[in-house]
Amino acid sequence: MPDDAMKDSTVDDDMPKSLSSRRLEAYSDGVFAIAATLLVLNLSVDSFHLKNPSSAQVWNALGDSLPNLISFVVSFLILGVLWGIHVRQFEFVERVDQVVLTLNTFRLLGVVLVPFTTTLTDEFSNTVPGRFLLPLNFFYVVTIGLWQWWYASSPTRDLAPHLSDRYRGLSRRNALVAGIMSAVVAVASIWIGSYAFLLFLLNNVVDVADRREAKKEPGRRTRAERRARD
Numbered sequence: 001m002p003d004d005a006m007k008d009s010t011v012d013d014d015m016p017k018s019l020s021s022r023r024l025e026a027y028s029d030g031v032f033a034i035a036a037t038l039l040v041l042n043l044s045v046d047s048f049h050l051k052n053p054s055s056a057q058v059w060n061a062l063g064d065s066l067p068n069l070i071s072f073v074v075s076f077l078i079l080g081v082l083w084g085i086h087v088r089q090f091e092f093v094e095r096v097d098q099v100v101l102t103l104n105t106f107r108l109l110g111v112v113l114v115p116f117t118t119t120l121t122d123e124f125s126n127t128v129p130g131r132f133l134l135p136l137n138f139f140y141v142v143t144i145g146l147w148q149w150w151y152a153s154s155p156t157r158d159l160a161p162h163l164s165d166r167y168r169g170l171s172r173r174n175a176l177v178a179g180i181m182s183a184v185v186a187v188a189s190i191w192i193g194s195y196a197f198l199l200f201l202l203n204n205v206v207d208v209a210d211r212r213e214a215k216k217e218p219g220r221r222t223r224a225e226r227r228a229r230d
Contacts, residue, residue, distance in 0.1 A: 018095040018159065024104055025090050031108045032083040038115040039072050039079075042122055067194075068122045071134075074197050075118045078138055079111070081200075085145065085178075089171070092160040093152050100159065103148040110141035121194065131193045135186040142182040146175045178203050 048061040093100075117134040124130030152159045153168050160168075181203045188196035 018097045019101075021090055021093050021096045024096050024101065028086060028104060028108060029083075031111055032079060032086070035111045035114050036076055036079050036083075039075050039118055041115070042068060042119055043072055067125060071118050071121045071194060074194055075114055075134065078197065078200065079114060082111070082138075082141060082145065085175075089149050089152070092163040092167075094161060095159045096152070097157070097159065100148060100152050103144055103151065107141055107144040107148060110137055110144065113137055114141075125193055128190055131189050132186065134194075135182070135189040135196060139179075139182040139186045142178050146179045149175050174203075 043065075047065065048058075050057055050061060053061070096104075114134075114137055117137040120130050121134045150172060151157070153163055153172065155163075155165070155168070181199060185196045185199050188199065
């Protein structure tokens with residue numbers, strides 16, 4: 001058989017060291033969406049146990065269910081924030097390797113547990129586990145996300161080749177602050193419950209400041225320029 005034919009019929013059985021990030025992003029988006037949707041299952045008028053109620057009774061029942069509604073809103077909003085962080089990070093990550101895939105799997109494990117830990121908060125907020133496990137759940141997700149981003153954004157791995165050194169430093173610092181803040185929230189929740197989540201507002205202040213600082217980077221393309229390039 002000619003050498004050219006031998007070359008054409010040969011296949012490479014080695015798995016590539018890195019893969020496109022598209023499949024990971026699609027899978028992650030789906031898991032976040034499902035977890036956020038499942039949260040609403042904790043809200044049901046069946047728990048009111050009302051038959052032919054008056055307006056006053058309905059208002060009273062709604063008032064009694066207010067803690068459940070607050071837990072739903074808090075969990076939904078924080079999931080949205082975590083998804084937004086994931087989206088911004090993977091705008092830069094073009095390739096992923098086995099480590100990134102594994103870390104992402106463990107992070108999504110924490111995401112899908114959020115509806116369960118939210119239910120614990122609803123039902124047992126008068127106990128330490130009921131107050132503590134939901135913030136601990138978010139601490140786990142944030143910490144794995146921090147680990148994943150520090151790994152993926154490393155300049156030596158070339159998984160995010162267009163990430164500037166300036167933005168890399170700012171985003172890593174912001175991820176670290178989020179990790180520390182989530183630990184503080186988890187500890188504070190033992191005593192003050194869901195009110196501890198208000199501390200995450202401080203992290204949003206840092207995040208906004210970092211994004212404004214990143215925009216000052218020399219040579220940084222505007223959004224219109226990036227759209228025109230794409």
